[in-house]
Amino acid sequence: MKNESITITDIAKALNFSSSTVSRALRDSYQISEETKRIVKEYAEKHNYHPNLMAQSLKSNKSKSIGLLLCSIPNNFFAEVISGVESIAYNRGYHIIITQSHESQEREARNLEHLSWRSVDGLLVSLASETKDMSSLQKIHANGVPIVFFDRVSDCIETHQVVADNIDGAYQLTKHFIESGFRSIAHVTSPYDLSITHERKEGYLKALAEYDIPVNEQYIKYCPHGGMIIEEIEMAIQQLLDMEQPPDAVFTASDRITIGAFAYLHKKNIGIPEQIAIAGFCNFSSPELFNPSLTTIRQPAFEMGKAAAELLIELIESKKPTTHFEKKILGTELLVRDSSVKIVI
Amino acid sequence: MKNESITITDIAKALNFSSSTVSRALRDSYQISEETKRIVKEYAEKHNYHPNLMAQSLKSNKSKSIGLLLCSIPNNFFAEVISGVESIAYNRGYHIIITQSHESQEREARNLEHLSWRSVDGLLVSLASETKDMSSLQKIHANGVPIVFFDRVSDCIETHQVVADNIDGAYQLTKHFIESGFRSIAHVTSPYDLSITHERKEGYLKALAEYDIPVNEQYIKYCPHGGMIIEEIEMAIQQLLDMEQPPDAVFTASDRITIGAFAYLHKKNIGIPEQIAIAGFCNFSSPELFNPSLTTIRQPAFEMGKAAAELLIELIESKKPTTHFEKKILGTELLVRDSSVKIVI
DNA sequence: TTTATTTGTGCAAACGTGTGCATAGGAAAA
DNA sequence: TTTTCCTATGCACACGTTTGCACAAATAAA
Numbered sequence: 001m002k003n004e005s006i007t008i009t010d011i012a013k014a015l016n017f018s019s020s021t022v023s024r025a026l027r028d029s030y031q032i033s034e035e036t037k038r039i040v041k042e043y044a045e046k047h048n049y050h051p052n053l054m055a056q057s058l059k060s061n062k063s064k065s066i067g068l069l070l071c072s073i074p075n076n077f078f079a080e081v082i083s084g085v086e087s088i089a090y091n092r093g094y095h096i097i098i099t100q101s102h103e104s105q106e107r108e109a110r111n112l113e114h115l116s117w118r119s120v121d122g123l124l125v126s127l128a129s130e131t132k133d134m135s136s137l138q139k140i141h142a143n144g145v146p147i148v149f150f151d152r153v154s155d156c157i158e159t160h161q162v163v164a165d166n167i168d169g170a171y172q173l174t175k176h177f178i179e180s181g182f183r184s185i186a187h188v189t190s191p192y193d194l195s196i197t198h199e200r201k202e203g204y205l206k207a208l209a210e211y212d213i214p215v216n217e218q219y220i221k222y223c224p225h226g227g228m229i230i231e232e233i234e235m236a237i238q239q240l241l242d243m244e245q246p247p248d249a250v251f252t253a254s255d256r257i258t259i260g261a262f263a264y265l266h267k268k269n270i271g272i273p274e275q276i277a278i279a280g281f282c283n284f285s286s287p288e289l290f291n292p293s294l295t296t297i298r299q300p301a302f303e304m305g306k307a308a309a310e311l312l313i314e315l316i317e318s319k320k321p322t323t324h325f326e327k328k329i330l331g332t333e334l335l336v337r338d339s340s341v342k343i344v345i
Numbered sequence: 346m347k348n349e350s351i352t353i354t355d356i357a358k359a360l361n362f363s364s365s366t367v368s369r370a371l372r373d374s375y376q377i378s379e380e381t382k383r384i385v386k387e388y389a390e391k392h393n394y395h396p397n398l399m400a401q402s403l404k405s406n407k408s409k410s411i412g413l414l415l416c417s418i419p420n421n422f423f424a425e426v427i428s429g430v431e432s433i434a435y436n437r438g439y440h441i442i443i444t445q446s447h448e449s450q451e452r453e454a455r456n457l458e459h460l461s462w463r464s465v466d467g468l469l470v471s472l473a474s475e476t477k478d479m480s481s482l483q484k485i486h487a488n489g490v491p492i493v494f495f496d497r498v499s500d501c502i503e504t505h506q507v508v509a510d511n512i513d514g515a516y517q518l519t520k521h522f523i524e525s526g527f528r529s530i531a532h533v534t535s536p537y538d539l540s541i542t543h544e545r546k547e548g549y550l551k552a553l554a555e556y557d558i559p560v561n562e563q564y565i566k567y568c569p570h571g572g573m574i575i576e577e578i579e580m581a582i583q584q585l586l587d588m589e590q591p592p593d594a595v596f597t598a599s600d601r602i603t604i605g606a607f608a609y610l611h612k613k614n615i616g617i618p619e620q621i622a623i624a625g626f627c628n629f630s631s632p633e634l635f636n637p638s639l640t641t642i643r644q645p646a647f648e649m650g651k652a653a654a655e656l657l658i659e660l661i662e663s664k665k666p667t668t669h670f671e672k673k674i675l676g677t678e679l680l681v682r683d684s685s686v687k688i689v690i
Numbered sequence: 691t692t693t694a695t696t697t698g699t700g701c702a703a704a705c706g707t708g709t710g711c712a713t714a715g716g717a718a719a720a
Numbered sequence: 721t722t723t724t725c726c727t728a729t730g731c732a733c734a735c736g737t738t739t740g741c742a743c744a745a746a747t748a749a750a
C-alpha cells in the first residue's frame with residue numbers, strides 16, 4: 001500500500017504520455033484513441049494501479065462516504081440496519097461512518113458536526129428519542145447534504161423516509177391479543193414525540209376501536225428516554241400492575257422496552273402469560289428461547305438499511321435536484337409464541 | 346458544509362496574510378507572533394473554520410481512518426467491539442471503516458484489498474474461521490500498515506494482540522460443571538485452526554486433568570464454519586446425543602454455537618439440564634431470560650474494542666518503529682444460571 | 691557604523707487527479 | 721493547392737494544506 005502504490009504520473013512517465021492523457025484513458029474518455037487506452041489500461045492493470053481516493057475526493061469535493069446517525073450499535077435492530085447499509089454502500093464504492101447518539105440530543109448534535117467536518121456526501125438518520133430541536137439537521141440539509149431518514153423519521157426536512165409498517169404491525173399484534181381473549185391491553189411505548197410512537201399507538205387504537213374496546217388512557221405509558229434508563233420501564237410496568245384493574249396484556253413498543261419489561265416481570269415472578277401477557281416490537285435474535293417464548297413483531301431491519309442506503313446514494317448521485325420524495329414502508333412480521341397465549345383456567 | 350466552508354486561503358485573503366502564515370498560525374507554529382496567531386485564530390473561530398480533511402490527507406498521506414475486519418456486525422460480541430473501537434477512535438480523530446467477512450476467506454481477502462485502496466492508516470483484524478492463507482494480510486503489513494489482532498488472533502504477523510482470557514474462562518466453566526457433579530462433559534467448538542479454539546480447549550482439558558477426569562476425544566466436536574451453517578452445530582449435538590454414553594453436559598465455545606446448540610436441544614425437547622446441561626461462551630444480551638436461564642461466559646467485548654483501538658492508534662502515531670509487542674488478555678466473567686445446575690433426582 | 695543574529699512573513703512547490711483550452715497532424719472538402 | 725474540420729494529445733491550473741527556503745525588518749553584538 002505504501003511502497004507499491006503507483007500514480008497516474010508514474011504511468012505517464014513510464015509510457016511517455018502526459019498525465020492528462022493517462023487520466024482520460026483510464027476514465028474511458030472519448031477523446032482518447034482505443035490504442036492508447038489499451039496500452040494505458042494494460043499497464044495500469046499490470047502494476048496494480050488504483051486511484052488515490054483522497055486526491056479524487058479533494059478534486060471532486062466528494063468524499064464517497066455516508067454518515068450514519070443512530071442510537072446504539074449493540075442494539076440488534078440497528079446492527080442489522082448497519083449490515084444492510086454496508087451491503088449496498090460497499091458495492092457502490094461508499095464507506096460508512098457510524099456515530100451513536102445514545103438517545104442524547106447533545107451527542108447527536110455533536111456527531112452531526114463531526115460528520116459535516118468529515119464532509120460526508122450524505123446522511124442516514126434515525127433520530128434520538130430526546131431530540132426536539134432539528135435546527136442543526138436542517139442547517140446541514142440546507143447546505144446541500146442529502147439526508148434520508150429511517151425508523152425514527154421527521155417531517156422537519158422534506159426527504160425520503162424508510163420505515164417499518166408500524167401501524168400495521170401494532171394493529172396486527174393488538175388484534176392478536178384481542179382474538180386470543182385479552183381485553184385490557186396496556187401499551188408501554190417510546191417517548192411521546194417520536195414518529196414511531198405515534199404510528200404504533202395508531203395501530204393499537206385502530207384494533208381496539210375495531211373490536212369496540214374502550215381506550216383506557218391509564219394503560220398507555222411513555223418512556224421518556226426510550227428505555228435507555230431501565231427504571232422508567234420498570235416503573236411503567238409496576239404502575240400497570242398496581243392499578244385497581246391491572247391490564248391482562250401489555251404491548252411494548254421497542255426492543256429495549258420489550259426486553260426490559262419481560263425481564264422485570266421475570267424478576268418479580270409474575271406469571272407470563274397467566275397474570276399478564278406480553279408481546280411487542282423486538283428484533284432480538286432468539287425470542288423463541290425465552291421463558292416463555294416471546295411473541296414479537298420483527299422489523300425488516302436489514303432491508304430497511306438497504307433501502308435507505310439505495311435512496312440516499314440515488315440522491316447523492318442524481319444530477320438534477322430531486323423534487324418527489326418517497327416514504328418507503330416495509331412490512332413487519334408477527335411471530336406468535338407463548339407469551340401472548342391466553343391460558344384458560 | 347458546502348456553502349459555509351471557509352478555507353485557509355479565504356482567511357489569508359481576508360486578513361492580508363499569506364496562506365502559509367495562516368496555516369502556521371492555526372497549528373501554533375513557534376515562527377508566528379502571538380499577535381498574528383490571535384488575529385488568525387479569532388477570525389477562524391468566528392467564521393467556523395475547519396480544516397479540509399481530504400486536503401490534509403492528501404498532503405500527509407494519512408487518511409485518519411482505521412479499517413475493521415470482522416465476521417458479522419449483527420453479532421452481539423462484534424457489535425460491542427465496534428462500539429468500543431468507535432468510542433476511542435472518535436476522540437482521537439479517526440473514523441472507522443467496517444467490513445464483514447461472514448467467515449469467508451475470500452470475502453476477507455476482498456475486504457482487505459478494498460481497505461488498502463481506501464488507504465486506511467491501520468487495521469483491526471479478527472480472522473474469519475475459514476482463513477488459512479495469511480499472505481494478503483502479511484503483504485499489507487509488510488507495506489507498513491500497522492495491524493492489531495483481536496479475538497481471533499494469529500502469530501503470522503508480529504504485532505499486538507487483544508484477547509479474552511479464553512483459557513481461564515473455559516477452565517472456570519469446566520470446573521463449574523465438574524463441581525456441580527457433571528462428569529461427562531462434551532465440548533462443541535469452533536474450527537480447529539483458530540486461536541480461540543486452541544485456548545478454550547486448553548482450559549477445558551486443564552480442568553478435566555485437575556479432577557482426574559479422562560478425556561474422551563469423541564466428546565470434542567469442531568464446527569468447520571464456526572456455526573455459520575446451523576446444520577453443523579445440530580449435527581454435532583445430535584452425534585453427542587446418539588452416543589452410547591452420551592455426555593451429561595456440553596460446553597459450547599462461541600456465541601453462535603451456544604445459541605444454536607441451545608435452540609436445537611429446545612427443538613428436540615431435550616431437558617436442560619436434566620438430560621444434558623449446557624453452558625458456553627456467549628455475549629448475547631439476555632441469557633437470563635432463556636428457558637432455562639443460560640449459564641454463560643461473557644467476554645469483555647467493549648473493553649476489547651477499546652484496548653485494540655488504543656494499541657493500534659499508538660502504533661500508527663508512534664514515530665519510531667515498535668519492537669516490543671503486547672498480548673493483552675482481558676478477564677472473562679462466568680455467570681452461573683440454571684442451564685448448568687445438576688438436578689438431583 | 692558595520693556585522694551577525696533573531697523574528698516574522700511570504701513564495702513556491704508538492705500531494706494525485708481532473709479538466710478547459712490550445713495545438714499538431716492528418717483527413718476531407720473546396 | 722488551400723482551407724476546413726476532426727482526432728489525439730499535452731499544457732497548465734485547480735482542489736486545500738503543509739513546508740523548505742528565502743528574505744525583510746528589527747534587534748543585538750562588535
